[in-house]
Amino acid sequence: MKLLDIGEVAAQSGVRASALRHYEEAGLIASVARHGLRRQFAPHVLLQLKLIAMGKSAGFTLEEIAAMFAADGTPVLPRDALRAKADAIDRRIRELTALRDTLRHVADCSAPSHMECPTFRRLVDLAGKRPRVRTAAAPTPRPRPTR
Amino acid sequence: MKLLDIGEVAAQSGVRASALRHYEEAGLIASVARHGLRRQFAPHVLLQLKLIAMGKSAGFTLEEIAAMFAADGTPVLPRDALRAKADAIDRRIRELTALRDTLRHVADCSAPSHMECPTFRRLVDLAGKRPRVRTAAAPTPRPRPTR
């Protein structure tokens, strides 16, 4: 099974070498060997990186993602926890759907003030089904930038 | 039309006063008056705040959100741009759906190693339809944390 040097992983995944090191630090991936100083990765990191990208895109922190998948890429959570995460994503999808529909409506509706348009208000309200959690807890995922 | 003092807005929206000031600074909302020193907001900021929450959740930066809606809450973008944003959200939704399905599959599939499971690989690959953009450009939205 041929190993990939960090540069190849970067080239094939589009993830910078510095980010790959950062991920390794964070325990999201693991290099399986060194060639001199250079990290060598097993080919399946490419799959893991996709998983990581998806997780980030879903608003999970690296820490949360690390908690879902071990460094070797195998899922580590109990089934219930996985299902809970899936449900969280589902809620997020519903929010995004509402925003998308709102934007599309705004693009097509020519009401003078959207603030008055009942369709608009209904769409926005639709998204407002948040259980109202105290600031103490961290209910909402937070996505992050890709430069 | 009765005005809301920043504390009431905070209480009703769940957004901290400091965040509201930050949003005002950023041009996302506007206070319409002062009572002494205190900012007074029109009731529709509550609606705007929902919009802002949705936008953040969709991975838009405050700057991007500010570009979509003026401080009075009326959408400001040309229709095409709005539709483009909607399409961007759609792509994001598809990614999230793939991740959700992957998680659900993992929760239900008892293959010894998911890295080998064809269903798993197919699901992950499904999400990999990214146009491969250079690091220079900023293709992906980045969501952010809520403490």
Add this chain to the structure above:
DNA sequence: CTGCCACTTCAAGTCGACTTGAGGTCAAGG
């Protein structure tokens, strides 16, 4: 009139996820 307390401003701090820079190592090609 007094005091409280919710607000104010402004600067600095925090957190996550990286990136950048300085200085160093080493395998391989010429």
Add this chain to the structure above:
DNA sequence: CCTTGACCTCAAGTCGACTTGAAGTGGCAG
């Protein structure tokens, strides 16, 4: 054998979105 270039480590910097803290203001209840 020497150079090159891709990698290394480690500390510090950056960016967005806020939060925190210090010091001040002012409406209003008593």
